[in-house]
Amino acid sequence: xxxxxxxxxxxxxxxxxxxxxxxxxxxxxxxxxxxxxxxxxxxxxxxxxxxxxxxxxxxxxxxxxxxxxxxxxxxxxxxxxxxxxxxxxxxxxxxxxxxxxxxxxxxxxxxxxxxxxxxxxxxxxxxxxxxxxxxxxxxxxxxxxxxxxxxxxxxxxxxxxxxxxxxxxxxxxxxxxxxxxxxxxxxxxxxxxxxxxxxxxxxxxxxxxxxxxxxxxxxxxxxxxxxxxxxxxxxxxxxxxxxxxxxxxxxxxxxxxxxxxxxxxxxxxxxxxxxxxxxxxxxxxxxxxxxxxxxxxxxxxxxxxxxxxxxxxxxxxxxxxxxxxxxxxxxxxxxxxxxxxxxxxxxxxxxxxxxxxxxxxxxxxxxxxxxxxxxxxxxxxxxxxxxxxxxxxxxxxxxxxxxxxxxxxxxxxxxxxxxxxxxxxxxxxxxxxxxxxxxxxxxxxxxxxxxxxxxxxxxxxxxxxxxxxxxxxxxxxxxxxxxxxxxxxxxxxxxxxxxxxxxxxxxxxxxxxxxxxxxxxxxxxxxxxxxxxxxxxxxxxxxxxxxxxxxxxxxxxxxxxxxxxxxxxxxxxxxxxxxxxxxxxxxxxxxxxxxxxxxxxxxxxxxxxxxxxxxxxxxxxxxxxxxxxxxxxxxxxxxxxxxxxxxxxxxxxxxxxxxxxxxxxxxxxxxxxxxxxxxxxxxxxxxxxxxxxxxxxxxxxxxxxxxxxxxxxxxxxxxxxxxxxxxxxxxxxxxxxxxxxxxxxxxxxxxxxxxxxxxxxxxxxxxxxxxxxxxxxxxxxxxxxxxxxxxxxxxxxxxxxxxxxxxxxxxxxxxxxxxxxxxxxxxxxxxxxxxxxxxxxxxxxxxxxxxxxxxxxxxxxxxxxxxxxxxxxx
Numbered sequence: 001x002x003x004x005x006x007x008x009x010x011x012x013x014x015x016x017x018x019x020x021x022x023x024x025x026x027x028x029x030x031x032x033x034x035x036x037x038x039x040x041x042x043x044x045x046x047x048x049x050x051x052x053x054x055x056x057x058x059x060x061x062x063x064x065x066x067x068x069x070x071x072x073x074x075x076x077x078x079x080x081x082x083x084x085x086x087x088x089x090x091x092x093x094x095x096x097x098x099x100x101x102x103x104x105x106x107x108x109x110x111x112x113x114x115x116x117x118x119x120x121x122x123x124x125x126x127x128x129x130x131x132x133x134x135x136x137x138x139x140x141x142x143x144x145x146x147x148x149x150x151x152x153x154x155x156x157x158x159x160x161x162x163x164x165x166x167x168x169x170x171x172x173x174x175x176x177x178x179x180x181x182x183x184x185x186x187x188x189x190x191x192x193x194x195x196x197x198x199x200x201x202x203x204x205x206x207x208x209x210x211x212x213x214x215x216x217x218x219x220x221x222x223x224x225x226x227x228x229x230x231x232x233x234x235x236x237x238x239x240x241x242x243x244x245x246x247x248x249x250x251x252x253x254x255x256x257x258x259x260x261x262x263x264x265x266x267x268x269x270x271x272x273x274x275x276x277x278x279x280x281x282x283x284x285x286x287x288x289x290x291x292x293x294x295x296x297x298x299x300x301x302x303x304x305x306x307x308x309x310x311x312x313x314x315x316x317x318x319x320x321x322x323x324x325x326x327x328x329x330x331x332x333x334x335x336x337x338x339x340x341x342x343x344x345x346x347x348x349x350x351x352x353x354x355x356x357x358x359x360x361x362x363x364x365x366x367x368x369x370x371x372x373x374x375x376x377x378x379x380x381x382x383x384x385x386x387x388x389x390x391x392x393x394x395x396x397x398x399x400x401x402x403x404x405x406x407x408x409x410x411x412x413x414x415x416x417x418x419x420x421x422x423x424x425x426x427x428x429x430x431x432x433x434x435x436x437x438x439x440x441x442x443x444x445x446x447x448x449x450x451x452x453x454x455x456x457x458x459x460x461x462x463x464x465x466x467x468x469x470x471x472x473x474x475x476x477x478x479x480x481x482x483x484x485x486x487x488x489x490x491x492x493x494x495x496x497x498x499x500x501x502x503x504x505x506x507x508x509x510x511x512x513x514x515x516x517x518x519x520x521x522x523x524x525x526x527x528x529x530x531x532x533x534x535x536x537x538x539x540x541x542x543x544x545x546x547x548x549x550x551x552x553x554x555x556x557x558x559x560x561x562x563x564x565x566x567x568x569x570x571x572x573x574x575x576x577x578x579x580x581x582x583x584x585x586x587x588x589x590x591x592x593x594x595x596x597x598x599x600x601x602x603x604x605x606x607x608x609x610x611x612x613x614x615x616x617x618x619x620x621x622x623x624x625x626x627x628x629x630x631x632x633x634x635x636x637x638x639x640x641x642x643x644x645x646x647x648x649x650x651x652x653x654x655x656x657x658x659x660x661x662x663x664x665x666x667x668x669x670x671x672x673x674x675x676x677x678x679x680x681x682x683x684x685x686x687x688x689x690x691x692x693x694x695x696x697x698x699x700x701x702x703x704x705x706x707x708x709x710x711x712x713x714x715x716x717x718x719x720x721x722x723x724x725x726x727x728x729x730x731x732x733x734x735x736x737x738x739x740x741x742x743x744x745x746x747x748x749x750x751x752x753x754x755x756x757x758x759x760x761x762x763x764x765x766x767x768x769x770x771x772x773x774x775x776x777x778x779x780x781x782x783x784x785x786x787x788x789x790x791x792x793x794x795x796x797x798x799x800x801x802x803x804x805x806x807x808x809x810x811x812x813x814x815x816x817x818x819x820x821x822x823x824x825x826x827x828x829x830x831x832x833x834x835x836x837x838x839x840x841x842x843x844x845x846x847x848x849x850x851x852x853x854x855x856x857x858x859x860x861x862x863x864x865x866x867x868x869x870x871x872x873x874x
Contacts, residue, residue: 006623014627016548016618020611024563031564034361035200035294035571040255040312050183052175052318054311060088060171062306064154065163071156071199073129073815074775074843081154081170082106082130085195088174089134096181097135103135103698109198109208110816114798115281116203118270120720120811121799123205125792127816129198131205135215137190141437146220146334147190148325149285150176151206151274153199157300158777158843159863164230164292164304170195172225172317179322189220189329199274201778201815210282220334220427221245222287223324224275225317229575231310233257233293233362233568234317237266238275243355243369244286246625252327253321259358259565261515269576270724284340288324290317296575297432297649301861316362334720346381358517361564366517376510377516378504380523384408387495393719407488411496412503414465418612419500421461422605426454426597429632434590437640440679441592445643445649447574452635454597456628458604459619462612466620494613498526501610518565522610525558533614551614558610565605573599579677581724588726592679644680650861652677653685654725657849657866658714659738661745664771667735672696672852673710675728682729691855695833696731707731716780717839717867719811737846744771746779746840748872751823759787764834764874768814768822774844775866779814779822782837788829827872832873842866 006014027237033039042054062070063073064081071077092193093102112125128521137145152169156162173193180191188413192215196205210216221244236258239246275289292313298304328334335343353370360366368376430453434440443450469489501523508516522711529551577592581641612619645651662667674682686693686702693702700706710730715722751765770776784807789795800808814822843865845853853864 010621010623012545013618013621013624016545016615017624020552020615023552024559024607027556027560027563028567029405030560031361031567034564034679035568037232037310037312040316040361042312042315050179052179052315052322054315054318056178057168057171057175057314058306058309058317060174061167061309063162064167064170065161065304065306069161069458070159070843071154071162072158072775072777072843073155073198074512074777074817078155078197079130082195082197085132085154085170085174089132089177089193089324092134092178092181097184099139099186100181101137101139101141102181103133105133105135107131107133107208107213107332109205109212110456111204111208111211112793113207113754114793114796115202117272118720118723120723120801122202122720122801123793123798123810123812124202124204125812125814126198126201126204126208128818129201129204129208129816131197131209131213132195133209133213133215134177134193135190136177136187136192136417138186138188141190144218144336145190146336146339147215147218148328148334148398149192149194149219149222149278149287149667150225150321150325151194151196151222151278151863153196153205153274155197155200155205156304157200157319158841158865159302160300160304161302162304163306163309164295165227165299166199166225167223167229168227168292168309168314168317172314172321175318175436176321176325180325185326187325187329190218191325191329192219196274198815202813203272203274203277204815206277207282210277215252216283216452217337217859219278219283219285219326220336221248221331222278222285223321223328224273224278224287225277225321226273226289226290227292227299228271228296229292229299230295230304230308231292231313233292234289234290234313234320234609235259235262235293237262237291237293238273238279238289239263240279240286240354241284242286244331245288246355246357247367248327248331249288249324250365250367252323253365254323255316255362256359257316257320257362258365259515259517260354260356261358261518262511263354264513264515281335284344285337288308290320292317293572294575297578299579301650301652301863303650303861304646318504324684337437354514356517359563369385371531373509373516377505377520377589380498380520381506383527384495384499384502391856394698407492408495408499411492411494414469414493415500415609415612418462418465419602419605419609421464422458422609423461423598423601425457425461426601427594429453429636430593431590433636433640434593439640439684440589441577441644442597442639442642443574444578444644445646447571449639449642450570450596450600450633453632453639455604456635457632458601459608460625460628460632461601461614462605462608463620463625466493466612466616467622468621488614490617493616494526494530497609497613498523498530501526518562518606521561521636522606524646525555526610526613529554529610530613532603548614555610559607562603562607562610566607570596570599570603577678578649579724582676582678582681582726584726585681589679589681645859648858650679650859651685653856653860653862655714655849655853655862655864656717657846657864658730659735659745659866661747661867661870664744664747664769665868667738667745670733670735672731672733672849673714673728674731675715675722675725677708677724681727683859686714689856691862692852695852695855704729713782714867714869716782716837716869717778717865718840719780719813733848737848741774741844741846745870746771746773746838746868748836748838749868750874759827762831763825763827765825766823766836766874768824768838770821770840771868773840773842775842776817777815777841777843777865779838781812781814782809782839783812783826783834784809784834784837785834786828787834789824789827790874791824793825836872836874838868838870838872840868
C-alpha cells in the first residue's frame with residue numbers, strides 16, 4: 001500500500017509527530033488533574049477547628065439540597081433554608097469568646113428598579129425577600145469602621161436543588177463563619193457574611209441590601225461567591241473597580257485560580273451575578289467575583305445534587321476565602337463609601353486601571369499593573385522590528401535589512417494563515433459532518449470526541465502554509481548572510497511566528513483588554529527556545545533532531561500553560577453548549593458545533609503554533625497530512641455514532657403548563673408548551689420520548705407542520721430567558737384538573753380611574769390579585785401602548801421592548817410573597833388604550849402535568865412550571 005511506503009524523511013517526521021503526541025498527552029493529563037482538583041486533599045469532619053473542612057461544609061450542602069430541596073421564591077424550602085442558616089449562625093455566636101462581637105440580623109427587603117438583563121430592558125419590583133447577615137467584629141471596633149463583605153445566595157433556580165448553585169456558596173460561608181470564631185482570630189476590621197435569598201430573580205437580594213442596609217456604606221471590599229457548575233476551578237471572573245482586589249488576591253490566595261482574560265469575556269456570557277450590584281450598579285466597592293465553572297452540565301437542573309460536587313473544590317475555595325478575608329481585613333487601603341468618594345474626587349474621578357494577571361496551574365499567580373503591561377507587552381514587538389537590523393549588521397548592509405523585513409513579514413503572513421486555517425478546517429469538517437448526520441453536538445456527553453474530531457484537522461491547517469512555503473523562494477542570498485538556505489528559512493519562519501504573537505499582544509494592549517498575557521507568554525518563551533536552538537546547531541547540526549529538542553524543551557513551560565488554559569476554556573465551553581439557546585433553522589443547527597470547532601482550532605493554534613518554526617519542517621509532510629486527515633474522517637464517522645446526551649450530560653427541556661384565563665374564575669383554554677435550549681430541536685426530543693408523544697398527540701404524525709407553534713408571548717412569564725427559544729410547540733390540554741386545584745386565578749381590577757385634565761395624562765389605578773395560586777415564583781406585566789409613567793421604579797419606565805412593527809411594550813416583573821394584593825398605577829399620555837398582559841408563574845404542578853413530566857427519559861432534564869396568562873384593556 002502506498003500509504004505505508006514512507007521515505008526516510010517521512011519516517012523521521014512520524015517519529016517527531018509521535019514524540020510530540022506523547023509530550024502533549026503527558027501535559028494534558030497534568031492539566032486535567034489540576035483542573036479536576038486532583039491536587040487538593042479535602043479535610044474531613046475530624047479536621048482541626050482552625051482549618052476549613054470540606055466535609056463539614058458539604059454537610060450543610062446536604063441539608064440544603066437534600067433535606068430541604070428546591071429553594072425558589074414561592075416554595076416552602078426557601079423559608080426553611082433561611083431558618084436553617086440563621087440557626088447555624090446562632091450556634092456559632094454562642095461559642096464566640098468575649099473579645100469579639102457578633103451581630104445577626106434577618107431583614108426583609110423591598111424595592112423597585114430598572115435594569116438591562118440579557119440585552120433586554122426590564123423593570124423589577126419585589127417585596128418580602130429575606131436576607132440574613134452576620135457581622136463579626138472586635139469589641140473595640142466602631143460602627144463606621146470599613147468592613148469586608150462575603151456574599152452568597154441561598155435561593156435556587158426553578159426545579160433545581162441547588163447543591164452547587166448555590167448551596168456550596170452558603171455552606172462555604174457558614175464554615176468560614178465557624179472558622180473565624182473557632183480559630184481565635186480577632187478580625188482587625190469587621191467581617192460581614194451576607195446570605196441573600198433572591199439572586200436567581202435577577203439579584204434582588206443584593207439590591208435590597210445595597211439600597212436599605214445600615215452597614216452598606218461601611219463596606220470597604222467584598223467577595224461574591226457564586227457557582228455556574230458543581231466545582232472545579234473557583235475562578236476569579238470579575239475584579240475591581242481598580243487593582244486592589246486582584247492585587248490582594250495575588251498576594252494571599254492559597255490556590256490562585258484567576259486570569260484577567262475572564263473579565264474580558266464575562267460580559268459576552270449570558271447571565272450575571274451579585275457582583276454587579278456591589279461593584280457597578282449600586283456601589284463602587286472593590287471586590288472579587290469567584291465562581292465554580294466546571295460541572296456546567298448540571299447548572300440550573302434537577303441534577304445539581306450533592307453527589308455531583310467535585311471533591312477538593314470546596315476545600316480549595318474555603319482555604320482561599322479564609323486567606324483572602326484575612327488579607328482584606330489587614331489592608332490599610334480599605335475605605336468606606338465616603339472615603340472612596342473623597343479619594344475619587346481628589347484623583348479626578350479615576351477608578352483605577354485594570355491590571356493583568358494569570359495563574360500557573362493554580363500554584364502561583366503572575367500580576368502586573370496596566371502601566372507595566374504597556375512596557376512589557378511592547379517589548380516583543382520592538383524586538384521584532386529591530387531584529388532585521390541586528391541580523392544584517394554582520395554584512396554591514398542596511399539594504400539587506402529591507403529584504404529581511406520582507407522575509408519576516410512573509411513568515412508572519414504564513415503563520416497567520418496557518419492559525420486561520422487551523423480554525424477554518426475544523427469548522428469546515430464540522431459543517432460537512434452535520435450535512436450527513438441527524439444530530440448535532442455528538443461530543444456533548446463525550447467531550448474527548450470534540451478534540452479527536454477537530455485537533456487533527458486543525459494541525460493540518462497549521463501545516464498547509466509550511467508545505468506551500470517550499471514553492472516560494474526567499475528574497476535574500478543566504479550565502480551573503482553566512483547562512484544556509486535552511487537556516488535562512490528557519491529565521492524567517494521563527495521571526496514571522498514571533499511577530500504574529502507580538503502583534504497580537506500589542507492588539508490586546510491597544511484594545512484595552514487584559515487577556516494579552518497569552519500571546520505575550522508565547523512570544524517571551526519562544527526567545528530562549530530559539531537561542532538554545534541556534535546554539536545547539538553549532539554542535540549537532542541544523543538538521544539534527546537533537547537541535548529540534550533543544551528548541552522544544554525550553555518551550556515546555558509555555559506549552560504546559562497553553563494546554564492548561566486552552567483545555568479549561570474548551571471544557572467549560574463544551575459544557576455550556578447545552579444551554580446556549582435554540583437558534584432558528586437552518587443555521588441554528590450548526591452553531592454549537594461551529595463554536596466548539598472554532599475554539600478547539602484556536603486552542604490548537606496557540607498550543608502547537610510556537611513549535612512550528614522549527615518542528616514544522618519535520619511535520620510538513622504529505623504523508624503526515626494524509627494521516628491526520630484519515631484520523632479526522634474516522635473520528636467524524638465514529639462520533640456520529642455517539643449519542644449527544646446522557647444522565648451526566650442531560651438534554652434541557654422546558655415544559656410550561658399554560659392556562660389562559662378570563663377574570664378571576666374563568667379559563668379560556670390550556671396547553672402544554674415545550675421548548676429546548678440547544679440546537680437539537682423538539683423533534684429530536686419527541687423522537688426519543690414516544691410515550692410523551694402518545695400522551696400528547698395520540699398515534700398521529702408529529703412534525704413542526706402538524707403541531708401549532710407557541711408564539712413569543714406564550715413565554716412571557718420567564719422573560720427575558722425566553723429569548724433563548726425558537727420553534728417551541730403547543731399541545732392543547734384539558735382544564736378540569738386546573739379548575740379542581742384553583743378557586744381563583746390571577747386577575748387585574750380597576751380601583752379607580754381619573755383624568756388629571758382635559759387632554760392631559762390619564763392615570764389608571766390597578767389592583768393585582770394572585771388568586772389562589774400556591775407557589776408563585778414571579779408575575780410579569782407586559783404593558784403596551786402610550787405609557788408615559790407608572791408607579792414602579794421611582795416613576796421611571798425602562799426602555800421599551802418592541803416586537804415587530806407594533807407599539808412599544810414595557811416589561812415589569814413582580815416577585816415576593818404577601819397576603820396583600822399588589823397595587824400600582826399606570827399613566828397614559830393619550831386617550832389610546834393601554835393593554836396589560838399578565839403572566840404568573842406558579843411552581844405547583846397538577847397531577848397530569850407531573851405524570852407527563854415523568855414520561856420523559858432520564859437523560860432529559862425537564863424544567864416544569866405553570867403559567868397563568870390573561871389580558872386587559874384600560
